[in-house]
Amino acid sequence: MRGPFEAAPPIELTFTLNGRPQQLQAPPLRRLLDVLREDLGLTGTKEGCGEGECGACTVLVDGAAVLACLVPACQVQGRSVVTIEGAGFEPEQQAFLDAGGVQCGICTPGMIVATRAWVESCRRDGVTPDERGARDALAGNLCRCTGYGAIVEAALRAAAARGEPT
Amino acid sequence: MSACVGSDLGRPDGPAKVSGRAVYVADLAVAGAWHGGAVRSTIAHGRVLRIERKPGFDWRRVVVVGPGDVPGDNVQELLSDDQPILAERVVRHVGEPLLLVAAPDLPTLEAALAALRPIVEPLPAELDFESATRVLHEVSIDKGDPGARFDSPPPGARLFEGTWRTDSQEQLYVEPQGCVAWPADADGTVVVRGSMQCPHYVRKALARCFGIAPERARVVQLTTGGGFGGKEEYPSVVACHAALLARAAGRPVRIVYDRHEDLLVTPKRHPSRVHHRTLVAADGTLLAMDVDVLLDGGAYTTLSPVVLSRACLHASGPYRCEHVAIRGRVVATNHVPSGAFRGFGAPQTCFAIERQMDRIARALDLHPFALRRHNALRLGDATATGQVLHDSVGSLAVLDAVAARTGIDRHRWCAPAMAVPSSNSGRVRGLGMSFFFHGAGFTGSGEELLKGRVAIRLLPDGRAEVAAGSTEIGQGTTTVFTAIAADALGCDPGDVVVAVPDTAAVPDSGPTVASRTCMVVGSVLASACRELAARIGGAAGDFRSRARAWLAAGGDGIVEHVYGSPPGLVWDQATYRGDAYPCYGWAADVAEVEVDLDTLEVDVVRLTTAVDVGKAIQPRLVEGQITGGALQAIGWAQCEVVSSRDGRVQQDRLATCIVPTTKDAPRFDVTIVEQPYAHGPFGAKGVGELPMDGGAPAVLAAIEDALGVPADRVPATPERLLALLEQRERTS
Ligand code: FES
Ligand code: FES
Numbered sequence: 001m002r003g004p005f006e007a008a009p010p011i012e013l014t015f016t017l018n019g020r021p022q023q024l025q026a027p028p029l030r031r032l033l034d035v036l037r038e039d040l041g042l043t044g045t046k047e048g049c050g051e052g053e054c055g056a057c058t059v060l061v062d063g064a065a066v067l068a069c070l071v072p073a074c075q076v077q078g079r080s081v082v083t084i085e086g087a088g089f090e091p092e093q094q095a096f097l098d099a100g101g102v103q104c105g106i107c108t109p110g111m112i113v114a115t116r117a118w119v120e121s122c123r124r125d126g127v128t129p130d131e132r133g134a135r136d137a138l139a140g141n142l143c144r145c146t147g148y149g150a151i152v153e154a155a156l157r158a159a160a161a162r163g164e165p166t
Numbered sequence: 167m168s169a170c171v172g173s174d175l176g177r178p179d180g181p182a183k184v185s186g187r188a189v190y191v192a193d194l195a196v197a198g199a200w201h202g203g204a205v206r207s208t209i210a211h212g213r214v215l216r217i218e219r220k221p222g223f224d225w226r227r228v229v230v231v232g233p234g235d236v237p238g239d240n241v242q243e244l245l246s247d248d249q250p251i252l253a254e255r256v257v258r259h260v261g262e263p264l265l266l267v268a269a270p271d272l273p274t275l276e277a278a279l280a281a282l283r284p285i286v287e288p289l290p291a292e293l294d295f296e297s298a299t300r301v302l303h304e305v306s307i308d309k310g311d312p313g314a315r316f317d318s319p320p321p322g323a324r325l326f327e328g329t330w331r332t333d334s335q336e337q338l339y340v341e342p343q344g345c346v347a348w349p350a351d352a353d354g355t356v357v358v359r360g361s362m363q364c365p366h367y368v369r370k371a372l373a374r375c376f377g378i379a380p381e382r383a384r385v386v387q388l389t390t391g392g393g394f395g396g397k398e399e400y401p402s403v404v405a406c407h408a409a410l411l412a413r414a415a416g417r418p419v420r421i422v423y424d425r426h427e428d429l430l431v432t433p434k435r436h437p438s439r440v441h442h443r444t445l446v447a448a449d450g451t452l453l454a455m456d457v458d459v460l461l462d463g464g465a466y467t468t469l470s471p472v473v474l475s476r477a478c479l480h481a482s483g484p485y486r487c488e489h490v491a492i493r494g495r496v497v498a499t500n501h502v503p504s505g506a507f508r509g510f511g512a513p514q515t516c517f518a519i520e521r522q523m524d525r526i527a528r529a530l531d532l533h534p535f536a537l538r539r540h541n542a543l544r545l546g547d548a549t550a551t552g553q554v555l556h557d558s559v560g561s562l563a564v565l566d567a568v569a570a571r572t573g574i575d576r577h578r579w580c581a582p583a584m585a586v587p588s589s590n591s592g593r594v595r596g597l598g599m600s601f602f603f604h605g606a607g608f609t610g611s612g613e614e615l616l617k618g619r620v621a622i623r624l625l626p627d628g629r630a631e632v633a634a635g636s637t638e639i640g641q642g643t644t645t646v647f648t649a650i651a652a653d654a655l656g657c658d659p660g661d662v663v664v665a666v667p668d669t670a671a672v673p674d675s676g677p678t679v680a681s682r683t684c685m686v687v688g689s690v691l692a693s694a695c696r697e698l699a700a701r702i703g704g705a706a707g708d709f710r711s712r713a714r715a716w717l718a719a720g721g722d723g724i725v726e727h728v729y730g731s732p733p734g735l736v737w738d739q740a741t742y743r744g745d746a747y748p749c750y751g752w753a754a755d756v757a758e759v760e761v762d763l764d765t766l767e768v769d770v771v772r773l774t775t776a777v778d779v780g781k782a783i784q785p786r787l788v789e790g791q792i793t794g795g796a797l798q799a800i801g802w803a804q805c806e807v808v809s810s811r812d813g814r815v816q817q818d819r820l821a822t823c824i825v826p827t828t829k830d831a832p833r834f835d836v837t838i839v840e841q842p843y844a845h846g847p848f849g850a851k852g853v854g855e856l857p858m859d860g861g862a863p864a865v866l867a868a869i870e871d872a873l874g875v876p877a878d879r880v881p882a883t884p885e886r887l888l889a890l891l892e893q894r895e896r897t898s
Contacts, residue, residue, distance in 0.1 A: 002275050109184075142340060
């Protein structure tokens with residue numbers, strides 16, 4: 001149901017999107033997912049459930065993985081949003097291709113964004129990335145195609161590609 | 167030359183998918199498109215009296231389409247004509263569409279749908295398929311004289327009976343159903359683009375709905391976010407709805423289901439009850455089998471006759487037996503129609519025969535591995551339909567492979583007497599196995615009747631384009647076709663492109679179902695490529711320059727081939743005798759589980775599987791099919807519940823429709839066995855469905871090993887396991 005989210009009059013939103021300043025008018029409770037996909041044409045972020053259960057809509061807000069279907073637009077006011085269309089996902093993208101972590105691809109952008117958030121949090125916190133950590137970090141991202149083995153391997157390869165904790 | 171087959175090429179569709187550039191139906195920019203939706207029945211069976219329009223809504227803002235607005239037949243084209251596109255007088259399941267609405271934006275669409283209220287007088291609903299009496303289809307398979315055997319068994323023989331049940335299952339492709347339709351253009355052509363497995367099925371459905379020639383309907387597949395059978399027949403429904411709305415609105419209309427609607431109304435796996443009577447000699451030899459298969463077809467026929475057929479053809483398992491009777495029925499109920507889902511009836515009957523084998527082994531004090539190996543079909547044996555297996559039989563190879571990997575042949579199964587009392591806590595482990603086969607390609611004369619066609623054509627720049635109706639739904643069609651074409655043409659994979667499946671531009675290769683794309687369509691592709699390669703010759707220069715030279719000299723750069731069945735295949739559909747499938751894939755699974763004694767949650771920690779695929783054209787893709795399919799089977803075995811109350815699916819949101827996550831998935835140990843099939847491309851057989859068949863019986867056998875209670879129903883949820891434990895406590 002979209003109606004309830006769109007009822008209030010639009011407000012002015014200012015935030016950083018994929019490294020560039022962004023300004024637009026949107027109802028405050030409009031889902032960030034719709035702002036990205038419909039208002040801004042960034043359709044790399046997918047919708048699999050609309051209720052926070054599948055992870056296909058994962059984006060980064062100030063570096064943390066969040067579900068764009070649950071975030072109202074007003075919450076990104078003044079913050080930094082990064083989607084799969086943004087820069088800096090190359091190690092994860094390559095790892096998913098190399099490990100065979102892509103099949104139908106509908107979960108892939110969300111998986112890649114969540115993987116990057118995990119790899120960067122490991123580096124930040126000085127945690128050595130391991131299989132268990134990858135499985136925990138990606139537990140909110142559903143994939144019905146792969147059985148996850150190749151996805152977990154991709155996450156570990158991405159972590160290796162980004163190097164040791166800083 | 168074989169450089170690409172057997173190696174791992176990069177997926178041609180990979181870069182667009184990892185960058186978010188791949189265009190799925192919800193992503194397609196269509197100027198001026200409206201949004202479409204449906205008014206649906208809220209009850210399982212009833213007489214439609216009228217549809218009330220609540221006052222206060224401005225109907226000029228939307229278009230509404232009813233059954234009377236269907237220009238052709240109000241029939242959802244498939245095997246039988248029993249399903250209307252829009253129900254008129256009677257509704258037969260919750261969610262059945264009655265009216266369609268299109269609106270310029272989603273809030274307006276939602277408001278309009280909420281302002282339309284169907285007034286339906288309830289009729290008695292049939293919601294228990296085990297007592298339902300309206301039979302949609304029946305199948306009988308007979309071999310030898312089982313009746314005589316059961317009546318006068320040889321000395322020492324014992325009779326075993328077992329009833330095995332499986333519940334429904336949701337495909338849960340992560341991208342919901344959807345398509346975009348345009349109103350007829352100047353020459354009367356209706357165009358639909360969308361998420362689907364079978365564009366030529368959709369074309370046929372549109373032609374019937376609009377009363378037009380199939381050529382006047384053009385259907386183009388967009389990047390498709392998973393199907394697993396769920397996008398075999400159902401996209402025709404969405405396409406007809408969107409196209410009817412586009413016609414009425416005079417503009418393009420997009421229908422993309424939200425998850426809630428998708429879960430409530432789309433077809434799911436057929437629930438089953440399978441009863442076995444098995445006569446077994448003291449040494450474990452199967453003497454006679456009697457199998458009764460019952461499936462819940464739901465409210466309409468859809469694909470049920472074919473699902474039942476495949477269920478029955480796999481009901482006696484991969485075992486030798488001289489005397490077999492299989493009786494199958496699919497009955498109508500007032501549930502949402504059941505439909506195609508990976509495995510297509512075989513997972514249900516595979517579950518039953520494999521659990522029956524465990525029961526026999528336990529009673530005869532034989533080892534379950536040894537019992538299976540003793541009775542396994544081998545080269546030269548005949549199946550239940552009398553098909554003699556001449557070629558490509560990996561049965562013993564897969565059994566021996568899982569034994570070598572796991573030691574399952576030496577495992578001592580927990581005897582019920584040794585079972586842990588339910589008052590214990592902590593975790594208990596168990597092991598279980600299964601052995602199974604899956605017929606690749608269409609049943610019987612299906613491929614012969616279908617005559618799948620594929621073309622290979624040279625582009626002006628000298629690259630070769632594969633033109634096939636087969637779709638990429640994630641399983642790797644594009645990569646597999648690229649590898650087959652490159653090796654058969656003798657060129658680099660970069661010289662091959664695979665055309666988008668567009669019914670106006672590619673021949674009908676038959677649907678992307680039944681594990682047939684690689685084996686059947688791939689073999690046609692290979693032969694077409696070999697003819698083209700012979701035409702343009704192997705002279706000096708790279709492929710593209712030779713191809714360009716051939717075109718410049720006026721050569722014909724298009725070769726289209728049609729599938730021809732391998733010689734010697736004979737099938738009698740009336741008696742179900744003969745060669746049911748061109749060949750079979752073979753596999754064995756070993757599941758290792760841990761059961762939490764406090765919560766009775768089952769954790770599948772490892773799944774070891776060996777799979778005979780003939781030839782792995784792309785080994786990594788094959789492994790992806792195996793692990794992906796096996797996880798769906800594991801989910802079905804223990805956590806994927808689909809239930810209904812008064813005919814309404816209860817798991818109607820992703821919060822309640824549970825499927826395995828990274829944390830639920832086991833470690834997979836995959837052995838690929840290659841017993842080449844002479845008529846498959848480079849020896850390949852089908853692999854798409856096989857991995858779905860064996861997971862559930864292996865997991866339930868492992869649960870039985872861990873807890874010592876008989877697990878006879880899928881899924882084995884904690885609630886069901888608790889009931890079994892309590893029952894044991896009461897009776898011991
Ligand atoms: S669409 Fe946001 S979690 Fe599923
Ligand atoms: S690749 Fe299809 S859902 Fe993950």
